[in-house]
Amino acid sequence: MSFQRYESRNKAGVRTAKFVLKMDPPLGSYINASNSFCFAIPNGGVPVAEGFCSHLDIKYDILIVRKVKIPYNPEAGFGSVTTDGTVLLNKPLLSQLNLTEDQIQKSIATTKQEIQERLAFYHKKTFLGERYKELIEDKHIFMVDDGLASGFTMLAAIQMIKKYFPKDIFIAVPTAPQRTVEKLESEVKDIFCPNVKRVAWFAVANAYKHWYDVPESEVQEILNHSNFYVDSA
DSSP: OOOOOOHHHHHHHHHHHHHHHSSSSOOGGTOOOOTTTEOOTTTTHHHHHHHHHHHHTTTTEEEEEEEEEEEEEEEEEEEEETTTTEEEEEEHHHHHTTOOHHHHHHHHHHHHHHHHHHHHHHHHOOHHHHHHHHTTTTTTEEEEEEESSSSHHHHHHEEEEEEETSSSEEEEEEEEEEHHHHHHGGGGGGOOEEEOOOOOOOGGGGGSSOOOOOOHHHHHHHHHHHHHHHOOO
């Protein structure tokens, strides 16, 4: 049966949740609102999480990840910083860039400032350690985005989540290349993805009928009207 492209990110989230419930052993038999939680990576992961969590009846929060930009090529990055300041550097790439330690630290500092600005935008506190411990410790955690590409952003998010002692971590995404699934599967309990592609060239957009970059106004609209978003401010 050929893959039917997703109508929207929200519907992609619902289909991914249904995919989770079909798995054997039946994960859905022990997932509930008291023992499970979800983190969405904005912007595209938020409408996916809304559909995903509404179907599983669990709550979610956002987990901001920003790339650490290469000083002379700001479209590219050599690492990522997460909401709580966790830094993950792409060391193989970094070893080829010939950056000074000062350049590296300045780029990290700039990225951390961007994170603080995003936290302010979403009306969140700048230190969320205790709150994250409450949401994550001894819980089944689902990590949701609209798809995986290289997987580096998701890996940075996972490294952050592990600091707060989850019971286990699952990745739930509508689409991903096989090579990225293989790269990340050792980092988590399981990966749920209805559309895994064995291709040399991969684009998340190809799994969707109507692809667009989700604006922050849409993210705010979803969060403001959601019954599943937990404002951790």
